[in-house]
Amino acid sequence: MEKSIEEINNRIKNGSARVVTAEEIPDIVAELGEEGTLKEVDVVTTGTFGAMCSSGAFFNFGHSEPPIRMERSWLNDVEAYSGIAAVDAYLGATQESETQGINYGGAHVFEDLISGKSIELRASSKGTDCYPRKTLTTELLLEDLNQAVMCNPRNSYQRYAAATNSTENTLHTYMGTLLPGYGNISYSGAGCLSPLINDPNLKMIGSGVPIFLCGSKGMIIGQGTQSSPGSLFANLMTTGDMKEMSTEFLRAASFRGYGVSLYVGLGVPIPVTDIEVVRNVAVRDEDIKTSVVDYGVPSRNRPEIIEVSYAELKSGIVEIKGEEVKTSSLSSFKKARQVANELKLWVEKGEMTLCLPTRKSDASVKVRPMRESKRTPSVREIMNTNVTCIKEEEEIKTAAKKLLRDETNHLPVINNEGKVVGIVTTYDISKAVVRETKQNKVSEIMSRNIVTTSPEEAVDIAAMKLERNNISALPVVDKDGHLQGLLNAIDLGKLFGRRWMK
Amino acid sequence: MKLLVNFSRKKGFEPLIAKTVMETGVLINVERAYIESMSGEVLIDVPDSEASKVCKKLREFGADVERLDNSVKRDENECIDCGECxxxxPQDVFYFDEEWSIQMRIERCVLCGKCTSACPHGALKLLQ
Known part of the structure; x- marks a missing residue:
C-alpha cells in the first residue's frame, strides 16, 4: 500500500489527518505494525531546539532621503554585510558587537527585533551621484523593515558528536564548558525527534518542503553547507519570515570563551507515504549512535573516546574508562517537543499542507576538509635545536653559569634517562638568590609543572600554549619525553612577523 | 541550612567556627571560605533545627550571619531547559524532571558560581 501526497493533503484540509510526533511514532509502529501504521498515520512531526551558529537574516531597510548605498552597516553596533546593493544587509548570528563583545551579537539583534525592541541602524558610504548620502543613523522596529528574511546556511544537523575533555584544563567551546579529566560530556541534538534522523536518505526532507522555523512557516532551501549525509551528518539550509517568528522559539546565547550563537527551533513534518517512511520514523534514541570525541586535542580529527547512543546520553550518565561521567545537553529536549507539538497542531488544523522535495538530494555526499596550498609550519621548523640543558642533581650555580654563557633565560632540566622533568629560568634563580635559601640543587628550584610541545605540533597551537600559560618558551619533546629542542616566543614572533608582512 | 558568616579581623584572631562548635555542640560543615587580610567570609551548613542556636552564638562572637534560602536564582524567562548546568x-543542584524541565535542589548549592558563567542564556544568577 502507498499513500499519495494529495491524499494526505486532502485529509489535512478536511481535518481528518492523523498527525503524531516522532517521539510517539515508535510505539505506534510497535503496536500496529508497519502496514497498520501506514494506514493509520498520515504525518509525523519532528522538532529540534538547539544552538545553530550558522544562521542569519537578510534585511531590506527601505530607501532613505536623500538615498544612500550602504557600504558598511551596523545594527546595535553589530556589523552586517552590506555588499549587496543599496539598503540590503545580511546579518550573521555569530557576529559580535564592536562595543559589547560576546555579550551581544547578531543573534541578540534578532531576538530584540522579534521581541519588539527598536534597533539602531548605522551606515556609511562614499556617496555617488545616484546615492549621494554618506552617513545614516536611525532607530528601526521589525515592522519598519520591508523584509526581514531569515536565511540559515546550516541548520538542524542529523546528529552531533558529543564532546569531552582529556586535558587538565577546563575548555570553553561551542559545545559549552568541558571540565578537565573527562569531567563531563556535552551533547546536542534531539535524538529521535531530530528531523533528519527520521529521513536519513533525504527522500522526504529537501528543497521546497514547508517547515516550522522559530515559530514561522518557513521552508527548506536544500541541503545546507557542509552537509554530509554520507557520514550521517546531513544538515539543512532553511528560510523563514522573521516577522512571523516568536522568541519562544528563537533565543540568543553567549558561550563563555567562544562567542555568540543562536538557538533555533526547527521542525519538519514528514508525510507518511510508504513503508520506507514508516521504517525510518520508527527510529528510537537507542538506535541513534554518535561518538564522544576529545576536544582536548586541538585538531580537525579529534579522537573518538567511545561510541554512545542518544538514549545513553539522555540518561545523564555515561561511562568512560570505568568511571561514571555526567552528561549535559546544550539543546533543549523540552523545547524540541514543543516544536514538534506546535507543528502537529498546525497540520491538524489544516494551517500547513505538505509537499515532496522539488529536487532530489544526493544522500551519498560527504564533506571534505580544506585543501591548503600552504602547509601550516610545524614546531620543528622554527625550534632551536642547539639547546643547553641541565641535570636535576646539578648545582644552581652551574645552571646560572650555563644561562649566562648561552645568553638564554630557559634551561630544560633532564633526569638520568634523558627525559625532561622540569625547567629552570633566570627568574627561578633570582628568586633563590634573593630568598637566600639553603637550596643548592637545580631540582629544588625548578618548575616541575611544565608545558611542552612536540616537533610535529602546528606553531599556532604552540603559540596558544605560550599565551594561555603566560610563559615565553616551551621545551620540545618527542613521544618518549626526550628533549628535541626549545621553542622560544621570540622565534615565534619572527615567524608571525614574516607571515603578516606578506 | 546554609549560613553565610562574615567576620572582621579587627575583632581578633579567635577560632570562631571551632568555638561555636564547642559551645553549641552542633556539627558545622564548612563548604567554602574566603579569607582576606582584614575580613573573611565562610559558608557553613548546619541542621535546620540547630540553625538559630548557631546564628545566635556566631553573632555573640561578633560575626554577621545571613541565612541563605535561595542562593542561586534561575530566570525562567531566559532558561530554555537545555541542561548545560x-x-x-559540582554539587548536583540541577536535574531534569520527567517533562525535561530543569529543577533545582537549592539546599545543596555552595555558591561556587560555576553554573552562572556556563549558562549560555545568562539565566542563572547568584544572589548578592
Missing part, C-alpha cells in the same frame, strides 16, 4: 555543578 547539570554536569557543570
Amino acid at each position: 547539570i554536569s557543570i555543578c
Whole structure:
C-alpha cells in the first residue's frame, strides 16, 4: 500500500489527518505494525531546539532621503554585510558587537527585533551621484523593515558528536564548558525527534518542503553547507519570515570563551507515504549512535573516546574508562517537543499542507576538509635545536653559569634517562638568590609543572600554549619525553612577523 | 541550612567556627571560605533545627550571619531547559524532571558560581 501526497493533503484540509510526533511514532509502529501504521498515520512531526551558529537574516531597510548605498552597516553596533546593493544587509548570528563583545551579537539583534525592541541602524558610504548620502543613523522596529528574511546556511544537523575533555584544563567551546579529566560530556541534538534522523536518505526532507522555523512557516532551501549525509551528518539550509517568528522559539546565547550563537527551533513534518517512511520514523534514541570525541586535542580529527547512543546520553550518565561521567545537553529536549507539538497542531488544523522535495538530494555526499596550498609550519621548523640543558642533581650555580654563557633565560632540566622533568629560568634563580635559601640543587628550584610541545605540533597551537600559560618558551619533546629542542616566543614572533608582512 | 558568616579581623584572631562548635555542640560543615587580610567570609551548613542556636552564638562572637534560602536564582524567562548546568555543578543542584524541565535542589548549592558563567542564556544568577 502507498499513500499519495494529495491524499494526505486532502485529509489535512478536511481535518481528518492523523498527525503524531516522532517521539510517539515508535510505539505506534510497535503496536500496529508497519502496514497498520501506514494506514493509520498520515504525518509525523519532528522538532529540534538547539544552538545553530550558522544562521542569519537578510534585511531590506527601505530607501532613505536623500538615498544612500550602504557600504558598511551596523545594527546595535553589530556589523552586517552590506555588499549587496543599496539598503540590503545580511546579518550573521555569530557576529559580535564592536562595543559589547560576546555579550551581544547578531543573534541578540534578532531576538530584540522579534521581541519588539527598536534597533539602531548605522551606515556609511562614499556617496555617488545616484546615492549621494554618506552617513545614516536611525532607530528601526521589525515592522519598519520591508523584509526581514531569515536565511540559515546550516541548520538542524542529523546528529552531533558529543564532546569531552582529556586535558587538565577546563575548555570553553561551542559545545559549552568541558571540565578537565573527562569531567563531563556535552551533547546536542534531539535524538529521535531530530528531523533528519527520521529521513536519513533525504527522500522526504529537501528543497521546497514547508517547515516550522522559530515559530514561522518557513521552508527548506536544500541541503545546507557542509552537509554530509554520507557520514550521517546531513544538515539543512532553511528560510523563514522573521516577522512571523516568536522568541519562544528563537533565543540568543553567549558561550563563555567562544562567542555568540543562536538557538533555533526547527521542525519538519514528514508525510507518511510508504513503508520506507514508516521504517525510518520508527527510529528510537537507542538506535541513534554518535561518538564522544576529545576536544582536548586541538585538531580537525579529534579522537573518538567511545561510541554512545542518544538514549545513553539522555540518561545523564555515561561511562568512560570505568568511571561514571555526567552528561549535559546544550539543546533543549523540552523545547524540541514543543516544536514538534506546535507543528502537529498546525497540520491538524489544516494551517500547513505538505509537499515532496522539488529536487532530489544526493544522500551519498560527504564533506571534505580544506585543501591548503600552504602547509601550516610545524614546531620543528622554527625550534632551536642547539639547546643547553641541565641535570636535576646539578648545582644552581652551574645552571646560572650555563644561562649566562648561552645568553638564554630557559634551561630544560633532564633526569638520568634523558627525559625532561622540569625547567629552570633566570627568574627561578633570582628568586633563590634573593630568598637566600639553603637550596643548592637545580631540582629544588625548578618548575616541575611544565608545558611542552612536540616537533610535529602546528606553531599556532604552540603559540596558544605560550599565551594561555603566560610563559615565553616551551621545551620540545618527542613521544618518549626526550628533549628535541626549545621553542622560544621570540622565534615565534619572527615567524608571525614574516607571515603578516606578506 | 546554609549560613553565610562574615567576620572582621579587627575583632581578633579567635577560632570562631571551632568555638561555636564547642559551645553549641552542633556539627558545622564548612563548604567554602574566603579569607582576606582584614575580613573573611565562610559558608557553613548546619541542621535546620540547630540553625538559630548557631546564628545566635556566631553573632555573640561578633560575626554577621545571613541565612541563605535561595542562593542561586534561575530566570525562567531566559532558561530554555537545555541542561548545560547539570554536569557543570559540582554539587548536583540541577536535574531534569520527567517533562525535561530543569529543577533545582537549592539546599545543596555552595555558591561556587560555576553554573552562572556556563549558562549560555545568562539565566542563572547568584544572589548578592
